[in-house]
Amino acid sequence: MEQIFDSLSQFWQFTGFANCTWQHLAMIAIGIVFITLGIVKEWEPMLLVPIGFGIVIGNIPLFPGLNIGVYEDGSVLNTLYQGVRQGWYPPLIFLGIGAMTDFSALISQPRLMLIGAAAQMGIFGAYLLALAFGFSPNEAGAIGIIGGADGPTAIFLSSKLAPDLMGAIAVCAYSYMALVPVIQKPIMLLLTTKKERLIEMPKPRVVSQKEKIIFPIVGFICTAFIVPSGLPLLGMLFFGNLLKESGVTRRLANTAGGPLIDVVTTLIGLTVGASTQADKFLTGNSLKIFALGLVSFIIATTCGVLFVKVWNLFLRPERKINPLIGNAGVSAVPDSARVSEVVGREANPNNHLLMHAMAPNVAGVIGSAVAAGILLGFLG
Amino acid sequence: MRKTAIIFCLILASAGLRAQNLSDLIISEAMKGSEVSVTDEYGCHCDWIEIFNTSQGTVNFAGCFLTDDPSDLTKCQIPKGYNSTKLGPRQVALLYASGLSAKGVFHLNFTLRKGSTIYLVSNDGRTIIDSLDIPSELDESQSVAKFAHDNKEMVFDDVRPASPSPGIINGKHNQKSRAQMMKETDPHGWTLTIVSVSVVFAALLILFLIYNLSGNIFSGKYKRKAGKKKASGQPDEATAAAIAMALERYTASDMGPEAAAIAAALHLYLSESVHDVEPGFITIVRNPASDWANKSLTFRKTIRKI
Numbered sequence: 001m002e003q004i005f006d007s008l009s010q011f012w013q014f015t016g017f018a019n020c021t022w023q024h025l026a027m028i029a030i031g032i033v034f035i036t037l038g039i040v041k042e043w044e045p046m047l048l049v050p051i052g053f054g055i056v057i058g059n060i061p062l063f064p065g066l067n068i069g070v071y072e073d074g075s076v077l078n079t080l081y082q083g084v085r086q087g088w089y090p091p092l093i094f095l096g097i098g099a100m101t102d103f104s105a106l107i108s109q110p111r112l113m114l115i116g117a118a119a120q121m122g123i124f125g126a127y128l129l130a131l132a133f134g135f136s137p138n139e140a141g142a143i144g145i146i147g148g149a150d151g152p153t154a155i156f157l158s159s160k161l162a163p164d165l166m167g168a169i170a171v172c173a174y175s176y177m178a179l180v181p182v183i184q185k186p187i188m189l190l191l192t193t194k195k196e197r198l199i200e201m202p203k204p205r206v207v208s209q210k211e212k213i214i215f216p217i218v219g220f221i222c223t224a225f226i227v228p229s230g231l232p233l234l235g236m237l238f239f240g241n242l243l244k245e246s247g248v249t250r251r252l253a254n255t256a257g258g259p260l261i262d263v264v265t266t267l268i269g270l271t272v273g274a275s276t277q278a279d280k281f282l283t284g285n286s287l288k289i290f291a292l293g294l295v296s297f298i299i300a301t302t303c304g305v306l307f308v309k310v311w312n313l314f315l316r317p318e319r320k321i322n323p324l325i326g327n328a329g330v331s332a333v334p335d336s337a338r339v340s341e342v343v344g345r346e347a348n349p350n351n352h353l354l355m356h357a358m359a360p361n362v363a364g365v366i367g368s369a370v371a372a373g374i375l376l377g378f379l380g
Numbered sequence: 381m382r383k384t385a386i387i388f389c390l391i392l393a394s395a396g397l398r399a400q401n402l403s404d405l406i407i408s409e410a411m412k413g414s415e416v417s418v419t420d421e422y423g424c425h426c427d428w429i430e431i432f433n434t435s436q437g438t439v440n441f442a443g444c445f446l447t448d449d450p451s452d453l454t455k456c457q458i459p460k461g462y463n464s465t466k467l468g469p470r471q472v473a474l475l476y477a478s479g480l481s482a483k484g485v486f487h488l489n490f491t492l493r494k495g496s497t498i499y500l501v502s503n504d505g506r507t508i509i510d511s512l513d514i515p516s517e518l519d520e521s522q523s524v525a526k527f528a529h530d531n532k533e534m535v536f537d538d539v540r541p542a543s544p545s546p547g548i549i550n551g552k553h554n555q556k557s558r559a560q561m562m563k564e565t566d567p568h569g570w571t572l573t574i575v576s577v578s579v580v581f582a583a584l585l586i587l588f589l590i591y592n593l594s595g596n597i598f599s600g601k602y603k604r605k606a607g608k609k610k611a612s613g614q615p616d617e618a619t620a621a622a623i624a625m626a627l628e629r630y631t632a633s634d635m636g637p638e639a640a641a642i643a644a645a646l647h648l649y650l651s652e653s654v655h656d657v658e659p660g661f662i663t664i665v666r667n668p669a670s671d672w673a674n675k676s677l678t679f680r681k682t683i684r685k686i
Contacts (some may be wrong), residue, residue, distance in 0.1 A: 031502060113587055113591075117580050117581045120577070132568075140569065191537055222590065318684045375576065379558055379559045
């Protein structure tokens, strides 16, 4: 009988109940909030549901030494986590993004690319603030990239510059990407006048297939020569786009933009979530990162909108740009472009800005990859 | 043209040779084994020699020789056929002077002697690439290492006893990381911010200029005005309206999607909106070479008076 009690007592020591702390419960609650937001509010469900469930997985209290935790070498979760840790999931996601993205809007109106550059100020604004908050330069660089509003880029850079902060940075980036409509709309309304919101832009010109094939090749060579450290992201992005536009690799493009990106998104979401274990996540630094992330989104949106307003001062009336597409310079594709469309139609129901906003939006993807390459080059 | 191609090939070939240049290898450090020395894969403390690739290219040192006897330059050959003998840019390889080369690829058939000189010999068995003297008064806890005064130039002219750093680039452990250097030189981050923002703008500005130019070329801005008559649009619009009316009149009720697709293509064509020209989608393009415009193929021919 005593032996049975001993065995039961031993078993109890292995259970989650015996090893549970309030931090575990807090993190599990955060995970459930993420899942709820993804399912009920449908805010970035493809990301928030895997990340939320990953947070729950990563915070089940474990008896140490069972070799099943995400930070225990050789465990299943640890093996899957290597894609994040070594930084090879984000380039695969970029391959899929390239294979899914139509750059026609950008090719037909290349001047709008500069808005994508202006919105990257969010990255460097957050970098300066993070340094002021006492983070080291490499940590500040990893935090700053949240302002690019690009989850894979944030994961890629933080895994290289500040692996310890990667969980908080990734969760922060994806959370704010889900909140893009909530964050950007008031800033856009605050910074623009009713007259500016009514500006109608000329229709973009027709883009030929040849131009669309040349775009990824020339784009890659130019950007990679300027910032070679951004090679993994830029190379995969433009390669994916070439697969799509060449017209002869439709199957490869469909795989890269379909099953492959789905698999990698699932794994990256789950493992990033699982990496946010209570002892590593519930720290003062995480709170600072969330505050800086929010500020970086605000700076990015503000700079994008203000850049267009200033630019308009030098443009002829028929060439003026609606400043409501300035917010789309952050690379949250296509959410921020959708915000431009929605706010634009509220001002004038016949003014469709989506196609115009897609240009700075995809330029933002390129811009944030270039910015990540620069930070990696300086701080890596 | 041919001459240019030959010169280009020669440049490429010379670049290839440079990448494989064995003269870029140096013996960067060596240590007579003791209890504080490194252990090999069998757990034995043994003597070791470190080889460093000073170049920016990969160098394969398979087939090279190591010796401590100037009269026998081919004393111990590095085996061929192993990937591990390829040294990447600024990488080091650690060789164990265990006296038993059968122990593995990186084991040598001699041990180190104080007061001797070790030589790295090219795979021709004659050319000495580099050498390192092991001082007779070397302390048991010390190695003899080469340091560069200028890490950019990679001139290793400072040879002295040092704390052992097997498998690590000499002096590197004393070097600061880029982030640390950035913290000292740019504590508030303004320099990095200004430089980075400039580079991001420059990158996208270059792309803008290129695509603006290509856009002008593809949209026919630089074309001569000969083709302008074709692009005027008015006759095409009338034709398209006629097609649309015919479609509406003659298509069966179950052909809704096809008719809609054709109508959408017509609309995009006429309004000159962004239009994906891609396989699998209905696309209407102007074709100046089309026979439809050929007068000789019109139904009615001018009646000739006989």
